[in-house]
Structure formats: structure tokens, C-alpha cells
Amino acid sequence: MTDSGPGEPTHLDPEDWDAFRALAHRAVDDTIDSLRRLEREPAWRPLPPGVADRLAGSLGPEGIGEQATYAEYRELIEPYTNGCRHPRFFGWVQGTGVPLASVADFLAASINQHMAGFSQSGPLVEQEVLACLAQLMGLPAAASGILLSGATMANATALAVARRAHAPGDYDAIGLQGPGRPRLAFYGSVETHGWAGKVAEFLGFGRDSFRRVPVGAEHRIDVAALAARVADDRRQGLQPFAVIGNAGTINCGAIDPLADLAGFCRAEGLWFHVDGAFGALASLSPRHRHLLRGLELADSVAFDLHKWMYLPFEIGCLLVRDGAAHRAAFQESGGYLRSFERGVIAAGLPFAGRGVELTRGFKALKAWMCLRAYGTRRFGAAIERNIDDVQRVVDRLRREPELEVLGPAPLNVVCFRYRAGLEAEAELARINEEILLRIQESGLAVISSTSVEGRFALRIANTNHRARAADLTQVVDAVLALGRELAPRPGPR
Ligand SMILES: Cc1ncc(COP(=O)(O)O)c(C=O)c1O
Structure with missing residues (x-):
């Protein structure tokens, strides 16, 4: 390594490779721990206001070093994702992230x-x-x-x-x-x-x-x-x-x-x-x-x-x-x-x-490593389970008199709403929007919403290789419970 002048390192490689190795190992250990903890963590947690304040203006002419930067990643960045790694993430259409692919991304970046x-x-x-x-x-x-x-x-x-x-x-x-x-x-x-x-x-x-x-x-x-x-x-x-x-x-x-x-x-x-x-x-x-x-x-x-x-x-x-x-x-x-x-x-x-x-x-590396390690059959089995689990939800939604499926549901997506005999579209939209946000904010699960033929719909999209049927059951149970809590009670007859 050469320095441009006394005390002025120009290189961006670690000054201490052994310390860097220890840091990299710690990053792997911490990441694997966090993946194994997912089930016990909230599906999403709101960003505390302090995070935005700390990130704004965090970059300037002087760095704080690798160790301190990693500590900030752990404190300010890692906990505040949209939750799409979680077993109860069913929002929009986002994959959950295969762990081997994270290793592949690291390797791809390393050989650049x-x-x-x-x-x-x-x-x-x-x-x-x-x-x-x-x-x-x-x-x-x-x-x-x-x-x-x-x-x-x-x-x-x-x-x-x-x-x-x-x-x-x-x-x-x-x-x-x-x-x-x-x-x-x-x-x-x-x-x-x-x-x-x-x-x-x-x-x-x-x-x-x-x-x-x-x-x-x-x-x-x-x-x-x-x-x-x-x-x-x-x-x-x-x-x-x-x-x-x-x-x-x-x-x-x-x-x-x-x-x-x-x-x-x-x-x-x-x-x-x-x-x-x-x-x-x-x-x-x-x-x-x-x-x-x-x-x-x-x-x-x-x-x-x-x-x-x-x-x-x-x-x-x-x-x-x-x-x-x-x-x-x-x-x-x-x-x-x-x-x-x-x-x-x-x-x-x-x-x-x-x-x-x-x-x-080198995006191809993560695809190649995962396909090489697990074969196309294992991916097919996960996809098949996602569809089967959603189809079970569809069956249940059709049996629950308080719930209503909106639009077709031929695959791994289902749109639905809490209905319970309510007629006014504006009221249905208000109640279902509140159900959506409470489910997200409680950390139980992440589902999203859409509009189906002009009607506000809760939406489950299952592209989640960690989800089990029970995770979806919890979401439907929560929609029912919240709907009962939020819907106006029928008045005395
Ligand atoms: C049917 C369809 N087409 C296109 C897109 C856009 O894909 P991307 O977000 O990867 O650009 C999406 C994203 O959800 C989608 O569901």
C-alpha cells in the first residue's frame, strides 16, 4: 500500500486485514442470527424519527471507520426494512430473499x-x-x-x-x-x-x-x-x-x-x-x-x-x-x-x-448458485405451496359470511374485504383501510391494498418461501377480529 504523503492514506482497502476479517465474520453471524429470529420479530416496525435525523447529513469529508460504520448499519438501517423477509409478509409482490443468494451477492461484489x-x-x-x-x-x-x-x-x-x-x-x-x-x-x-x-x-x-x-x-x-x-x-x-x-x-x-x-x-x-x-x-x-x-x-x-x-x-x-x-x-x-x-x-x-x-x-451469480444448489424442482415446490396456501385462504374467505373475495384468485394472490352486511362503499373502504393499517402497524403481518373494479380491497400476494399456511390463517383471523371491532354494531331492532 502506498500513501500520498505523511499520514494521508489513499487506499480504500482495510488498514488491518485481520480486523476487517473479524468484522466481515461478525456481519455474517449477525445476519444469520437476524434471519433465524425473523419469526419472533414484528413483520414491520415504524421508522423512529431519530433515524432520519441521524442519516441526514451523515456523509462528509471525514469517515468514521469500518467498525463504527457497521455499528450504525446495525442500529439505523438493518432493523428498518419494509419487512419483506418476514414469514408474514404478503404485501405488493416482493420476494423474501434466499440466504444463499445473499452470500452470492457478497461474492459477486467481491470479484466485481x-x-x-x-x-x-x-x-x-x-x-x-x-x-x-x-x-x-x-x-x-x-x-x-x-x-x-x-x-x-x-x-x-x-x-x-x-x-x-x-x-x-x-x-x-x-x-x-x-x-x-x-x-x-x-x-x-x-x-x-x-x-x-x-x-x-x-x-x-x-x-x-x-x-x-x-x-x-x-x-x-x-x-x-x-x-x-x-x-x-x-x-x-x-x-x-x-x-x-x-x-x-x-x-x-x-x-x-x-x-x-x-x-x-x-x-x-x-x-x-x-x-x-x-x-x-x-x-x-x-x-x-x-x-x-x-x-x-x-x-x-x-x-x-x-x-x-x-x-x-x-x-x-x-x-x-x-x-x-x-x-x-x-x-x-x-x-x-x-x-x-x-x-x-x-x-x-x-x-x-x-x-x-x-x-x-453480476446478478446472474445469485440465480446460478441458488439453482445449482437447490435445483428448479425445489423452487417449483415452494411456488406450488404458495398457490395451495392462498387457495386454502380463498376457500375460507368464501365460507366466512363476514368476508368477501373481490375479483378472481387463480394463483397466489387474493383480494378481499371485511363486508359483514355493510353496503356503503365509502364506509367499507374506511373500515378496510383501517384494518389494513392496524395489521401493518401491529407488526403482525404486512398485507397491501388495491382497487378491484373500483372497490377498496385488502390484498394478499404470497411470494414468500418462509410463509406457512398458519401465517395466512393469522392474517385472516386478524381481519375478522378487527372488522368486528371497527364495524358499526347493528342498532336495536
Ligand atoms: C405484473 C407486473 N408487471 C410489472 C411489475 C414491475 O416489476 P418491477 O417492480 O420488478 O419493475 C410488477 C411488479 O409488481 C408486476 O406485478
């Missing part, structure tokens, strides 16, 4: 591979993960893919590929600019996640280019309405280019008729993209794979390993059937990226040509 490509092991690992996932989704072995930060980025990247594949020849140069450029349009059901609007704007199409198509009773896209909308748009001079099929809608987990959508897209010359952010992972369960029939016909599929494969954030995946179409969307070169027949860059930078990012971290 730049995942654009290069002649190194990481890209081979990512390729193997993608090949395994493509097989699980029923896509051909030749399919291309990339690991990204999440489903929003994977969906956005898919749309960029679709746009390039179906846009006019000079699209890459002129894009959407200039007179006479076609107004592009893409389609998905009204139940499509909010990424579609954001991405329509981000890619420059404008939010109106995302055409929201009505759904039927099971929240599945109405294919006849889709066909009518596409035909109408064509008559108006728009250029339809893609259809999004949902494999697991955000609200209720509904699955669009994917095979019908694939057939429609083929007949109409449209790109068929599936947003399977969590639902596509049901294909790991042999008992539930049939629900996703038609997924294997998609031109592209986006999904998250940080949702229903329980890996820690972030890791999303995009698979593209036609590798040439995938690469065509992201061509770029520069003298500084030239490859040679030998040396560090002989393998080129294949992943730089599969998305807009040049630099990506």
Missing part, C-alpha cells in the same frame, strides 16, 4: 465482474441461467435474453425490441421524429401493470399509444375487443406493433388467454410480449404449468427472479425468441470497445448489445 461481456466466467454463468429459464418458459434453446434490474426494465427492453422489429426501415436513425412518422400503438388489458404507461412515455411513444383493452369477468383480456381496437386504430392510420399478454396481473394474478393472443398476433403481424413478472414463474410448478398455456409462443417474456423465485433485489429477466431481433435493437460500437482475437475482450461484449445498459453487475 463487469457483465457487458469480456473473456471471463460471469457471462457464461448468465448464459446458463438464461438457458435454464428459457427452457422453463418453453422457449427454444436459441432464445436470447438478459438479466435486468426488474420487470419494468425487462418489459421496457422488450418493447424497444418489438418497436425495432416492426417499425419502418429508417427507424433506428429517425425514430419517432419528423413529419409523416407513423403513430405507433401497443395493446394490453386494463389490468396491465402501470409500467406500460411509464414506458410508453419513456420510449417516446406517448402514454396514449398504450391502448387499454377491457377484460371479462375473470380479468382476462377480451380478445374480440382487442381485435376491434386494433382494426379501428389501423383505420385511423395508427401503426399497431405489439400486444402485451399478462401472465399474472398485478391486482389479482389473472392470466390472459395467452395461446389466443399468440394466434391473434401471428395473424396480425404483431409482436407478442408476455408480462409474467411473477405469474410466469408458476411454470416451475408441474401442477400449475398448464395455466400458462401459450406462454411458450411469446416473442418475448419478462419476469422477475426477485419476486417468485425469492431472490434478493434486484434481478429481472427478459427472454427474446429471435436473438437477431434482440441484438438489432441495441447496436452500438466505439473504438474503446473494440474486441481482439485474443486477450481480455476476445469474447466481445454480447450483453451490451441486448439492452441499453453497458455496465451491469
Whole structure:
């Protein structure tokens, strides 16, 4: 180690490796202790006001050293998560974090591979993960893919590929600019996640280019309405280019008729993209794979390993059937990226040509280590249990006269509310919102809420590999108890 001057260390490696080793070991021990304690901890604890005060302005020219910084992590950061590691976390759609993946993230950061490509092991690992996932989704072995930060980025990247594949020849140069450029349009059901609007704007199409198509009773896209909308748009001079099929809608987990959508897209010359952010992972369960029939016909599929494969954030995946179409969307070169027949860059930078990012971290390692250690079957079994446990909840909710299921619940998500004969929507919303917040604030569990056909709903999404049926039972019991406490008692007759 060299110092720039007396008393002025410039290096950022530990000054005392033995002390650093002890600190790293302690971090591992503390983390494993905290994982083993989860069950006895609240699912969530509110942030004390002092934490924000202590974190604000905590950084400046002088550091406080490794030991003191770790102590602050333990005091100010580690206890105050949203609770998504906990066995009773059922909010939004968030994975619980497989412990081996935490080790993998540490190792990935330690070897610090730049995942654009290069002649190194990481890209081979990512390729193997993608090949395994493509097989699980029923896509051909030749399919291309990339690991990204999440489903929003994977969906956005898919749309960029679709746009390039179906846009006019000079699209890459002129894009959407200039007179006479076609107004592009893409389609998905009204139940499509909010990424579609954001991405329509981000890619420059404008939010109106995302055409929201009505759904039927099971929240599945109405294919006849889709066909009518596409035909109408064509008559108006728009250029339809893609259809999004949902494999697991955000609200209720509904699955669009994917095979019908694939057939429609083929007949109409449209790109068929599936947003399977969590639902596509049901294909790991042999008992539930049939629900996703038609997924294997998609031109592209986006999904998250940080949702229903329980890996820690972030890791999303995009698979593209036609590798040439995938690469065509992201061509770029520069003298500084030239490859040679030998040396560090002989393998080129294949992943730089599969998305807009040049630099990506080694997310693939956690996927590879967990799949290598546990095999796809064990993940499939966990997914299967999540679905079975939620289906048991659905059965119970349907039997409880005070509770009401809202919308379909075909998978691992159920929306419901305390009803108990109440009619006024505003009152139902107020009572159920209070139930939601009391459950969260009590630390018993984390559930979330949504709106189903305009009605306020409590929502359980089970992408939790630690949850047991009894954890869900506790949530339903608590909703009933709180509902009875909060609902106005019927007056004397
Ligand atoms: C169906 C669906 N699509 C897209 C997303 C966005 O995924 P991410 O948060 O990983 O960007 C989600 C997130 O819950 C989702 O459920």
C-alpha cells in the first residue's frame, strides 16, 4: 500500500486485514442470527424519527471507520426494512430473499465482474441461467435474453425490441421524429401493470399509444375487443406493433388467454410480449404449468427472479425468441470497445448489445448458485405451496359470511374485504383501510391494498418461501377480529 504523503492514506482497502476479517465474520453471524429470529420479530416496525435525523447529513469529508460504520448499519438501517423477509409478509409482490443468494451477492461484489461481456466466467454463468429459464418458459434453446434490474426494465427492453422489429426501415436513425412518422400503438388489458404507461412515455411513444383493452369477468383480456381496437386504430392510420399478454396481473394474478393472443398476433403481424413478472414463474410448478398455456409462443417474456423465485433485489429477466431481433435493437460500437482475437475482450461484449445498459453487475451469480444448489424442482415446490396456501385462504374467505373475495384468485394472490352486511362503499373502504393499517402497524403481518373494479380491497400476494399456511390463517383471523371491532354494531331492532 502506498500513501500520498505523511499520514494521508489513499487506499480504500482495510488498514488491518485481520480486523476487517473479524468484522466481515461478525456481519455474517449477525445476519444469520437476524434471519433465524425473523419469526419472533414484528413483520414491520415504524421508522423512529431519530433515524432520519441521524442519516441526514451523515456523509462528509471525514469517515468514521469500518467498525463504527457497521455499528450504525446495525442500529439505523438493518432493523428498518419494509419487512419483506418476514414469514408474514404478503404485501405488493416482493420476494423474501434466499440466504444463499445473499452470500452470492457478497461474492459477486467481491470479484466485481463487469457483465457487458469480456473473456471471463460471469457471462457464461448468465448464459446458463438464461438457458435454464428459457427452457422453463418453453422457449427454444436459441432464445436470447438478459438479466435486468426488474420487470419494468425487462418489459421496457422488450418493447424497444418489438418497436425495432416492426417499425419502418429508417427507424433506428429517425425514430419517432419528423413529419409523416407513423403513430405507433401497443395493446394490453386494463389490468396491465402501470409500467406500460411509464414506458410508453419513456420510449417516446406517448402514454396514449398504450391502448387499454377491457377484460371479462375473470380479468382476462377480451380478445374480440382487442381485435376491434386494433382494426379501428389501423383505420385511423395508427401503426399497431405489439400486444402485451399478462401472465399474472398485478391486482389479482389473472392470466390472459395467452395461446389466443399468440394466434391473434401471428395473424396480425404483431409482436407478442408476455408480462409474467411473477405469474410466469408458476411454470416451475408441474401442477400449475398448464395455466400458462401459450406462454411458450411469446416473442418475448419478462419476469422477475426477485419476486417468485425469492431472490434478493434486484434481478429481472427478459427472454427474446429471435436473438437477431434482440441484438438489432441495441447496436452500438466505439473504438474503446473494440474486441481482439485474443486477450481480455476476445469474447466481445454480447450483453451490451441486448439492452441499453453497458455496465451491469453480476446478478446472474445469485440465480446460478441458488439453482445449482437447490435445483428448479425445489423452487417449483415452494411456488406450488404458495398457490395451495392462498387457495386454502380463498376457500375460507368464501365460507366466512363476514368476508368477501373481490375479483378472481387463480394463483397466489387474493383480494378481499371485511363486508359483514355493510353496503356503503365509502364506509367499507374506511373500515378496510383501517384494518389494513392496524395489521401493518401491529407488526403482525404486512398485507397491501388495491382497487378491484373500483372497490377498496385488502390484498394478499404470497411470494414468500418462509410463509406457512398458519401465517395466512393469522392474517385472516386478524381481519375478522378487527372488522368486528371497527364495524358499526347493528342498532336495536
Ligand atoms: C405484473 C407486473 N408487471 C410489472 C411489475 C414491475 O416489476 P418491477 O417492480 O420488478 O419493475 C410488477 C411488479 O409488481 C408486476 O406485478
